[in-house]
Amino acid sequence: MTTDRGLPAGDARAARHRDGSAPAPLVEFDDVSFAYPHPAAQPGGRFSLANVSFAIGPGEVLGVIGPNSAGKTTLLRLLTRVVRPARGDVRLDGCPVGALGHAELARQVAVVPQEMPRPFPFSVEQLVLMGRYPHAPARFFESEEDRAHARAAMEATGVLHLAALPLEQLSGGERQRAVLARALAQQPRLLVLDEPTSHLDLRYQAETAALLQRVNGQRGMTVVLVSHDLNLAAEVCDRLLLLCGGRVARIGTPAEVLRREALEEVFRCAVVVDVNPTSGRPLVRVAWPESRTRR
């Protein structure tokens, strides 16, 4: 197991100080452990997350991967302070997240959740405007400026033409983009996505990947991506954090993390790791069991 606090891969996307030294990390997990109060919640061991330490540099795209109940969602919850660590510290820009106010944290971190409650009775524009709440929580109605930010966010994700429609009338992909627009309207420094492509078909998967790269490239937003889709993660992310049983199994570039032995140990099944000829990134596939009709 390595706990590599490696720097983002040498890439123009990562910000650097004028003297060329590595910038201070945006997010730090410092020996964090957490346990849910109900024993049924964690399948193995007392802690859902144990001794997790890593850092995310500004402008980086970090992918969080691992099998079910490895602790990926818990990690997100700790990052957004839905729950607090039992031990250790979660720091945002050097400041522990516990010390930040609710709205203050929301101004820095935006979450694109996996699912929206159904039925959701608001329109796309109303949803996106909700993302402006942390910037002026005391206001009753949103300001003209808020509406402008919302429009820009909807345009960025291509849902502006759907603004007046109720969310229920949108397709899965359109809904996902609307939710992403809400997160962008928050103008966060850190964008967190929980399984963004799990319900999407191929076209929308491709679109989401492109969108993420645009968002990171053009706005320099730091992105944390939790995904089951290893190949998406491999393509889009600068580094990957592989979790297993609540602990960090590996952290590093996709090429460093997505190795057959490591994956087989963590996922406990046979895999084949190829190389994507276009991008040079790893390409992981399951080694399917021998077909009965195969010759």
Add this chain to the structure above:
Amino acid sequence: MRLALAALALALAMTSPAGALTVRDMLGREVVLAGPPARIVSLVPSVTEIVFSLGAQDRLVGRTDFCDYPLRVRSKPSVGGMVNPNLETLVALKPDLVIGTDEGNREETFRQLERLRIPTYLVHANRIAETVDLITRVGALTGHQADVPRLTGAMLQRVEAVRRAVAPFRRPRVLYVLWPDPLIVPGRTSMLTELIEIAGGESITAADTDAYPRFSLEAAVTRAPEVIILADHSTGASTAGRAAPEKWQRLVSVPAIRDGRLHSADLSVLHRYGPRVPEGLETLARMIHPEAFR
């Protein structure tokens, strides 16, 4: 004697020249009137009856839906129910006195009337003597004092006659069923208990301190009543308050059932405290002591 003095005082007060007078009602409250009342609204069926019996109905301007005796009462406008009289209708009648009772009207109504500065005179009668007092007071309030002795005299004579007629006989145990389900019976402070006693019976529920306690059927059966009287509240239109004697027939261990002394009758006169009380008393006595009236 005391009552007579009080009534006399009231009568004197009422005949004094026009000007504010203060009277005390039957609950001991002081009621201030601008003058002898000429526009009375009665929220009590018994009082309405008494007013008509005294011939004072020209001073009555309003009644409740439940005021149904005598039939002439219908010519007077109604202000609604006893529990929920319509304040607007009442006020529009321009009353200078409202007569109410704490047994049947709501305190809230009296408070509203107080706020509207309409004098309210409250009555309460649980004994024949109190009924006589009530009639005397109504007589005084309506300026018909002269008609009171005729009415009350006749009443008391008939009551005495019943008392004498049943005196020689042993008192049977009587169960009076005011309402069958839940079983509601008259207690110590109910006038029915006194009437049963005058009619020559001994009410098995007389010891209970409430006016109208709920009783268990078991307890009633254990006390082995020899006469059971079922009050029938049904009117011609509905059978809602029907006495349903057949439900009692199965209690064969009870002496009253064994001896066939189960009576049901429309005894609503007994549930009012007015000049018709002797009628009901006579009916009761006939049920309890048929042998006295052959």
Add this chain to the structure above:
Amino acid sequence: MSAGRRLALALGVLGFALLAVTALALFVGSAGLSPAAVARALAGRAGPDSIESVVTLQLRLPRVLAAVLAGGGLAVAGVAFQGLTRNPLAEPAVLGVSSGAAFGVVLAQIFGLGLSTLQALGVTGFAFGGALLAAGVVYLIAAMPGGLSIQTLLLAGVIVGIFFTSAITVLISVVDFNRLGGVVHWLLGNLAPIPPASLGLFGLLALAGFWIVVRSARELNLLALGEEAAVQLGVDAARLKRRVFVAAALLTGTVVAFTGPIGFVGLVVPHVLRGALGQDNRLLVPTALVAGGIFLLAADTVARNVVAPAELSVGVITSFCGAPFFVYLLRTRYRSNL
């Protein structure tokens, strides 16, 4: 049109409607006053002891004000509970708070408290105490480490409501026979003219409850995203739920203290408003205050006049409107979503 402008427009229309219904309520009644007489009384030009003055200013006007406050309070409580539970079918009665308050008042009536100002505090106190007791029990049943569990809240509310209703029935069965009529009458929900000081207290409490809910309206919108998402957007969800619950219980308890339990206002009014204005609580809460007043005032005017001189209880009218409406809701809009 921006949300702010829509709100202004809606309030304008509703305000006008409220004035119209108020005028109707003041001019119609059992006393048979001519419109001219009523107008004279309102303008202060009738003698203080004249019939029109007494009926208009001491009977009708306080009753109209009570109806507006009660209707508004119940409607706002309805919007609050619906936003809190994310269920458009939640209303104060469903959450047991109404029954708790009613139990408190029946208890107070048995102890002989009435409606003069000082005693009004006592009755209101009992009502609010009953409401808080019910709300507290519901809250405790539904409380989870992360805050209120909304599903449990709804179930707990139904159970607590049933419990208090049974308790009321027990009280009724032992209450003095003579008081029985009065207690049963109260339980049907009635508007009666309330003395000015009590009316002032009523208004103050209702407006306090309204103020808390309206300030939380924006966050209630965000709660629709789910609690976790709302927290991640910067909402202090635990405190919000507590605050809104207490405010809605306060509103319900206050209204029940003065008028008895009146049902369906908190269900019908928010629903109609949603059809016209959408789901934004920032629009719904202020308009509910006015629309609720209109609804209950209209219902009470019908109750007062349809079988004059007798009066129906206003709770009867709202149930007659509300129950079929509820069935209609279930059959059309919520078929798939319950």
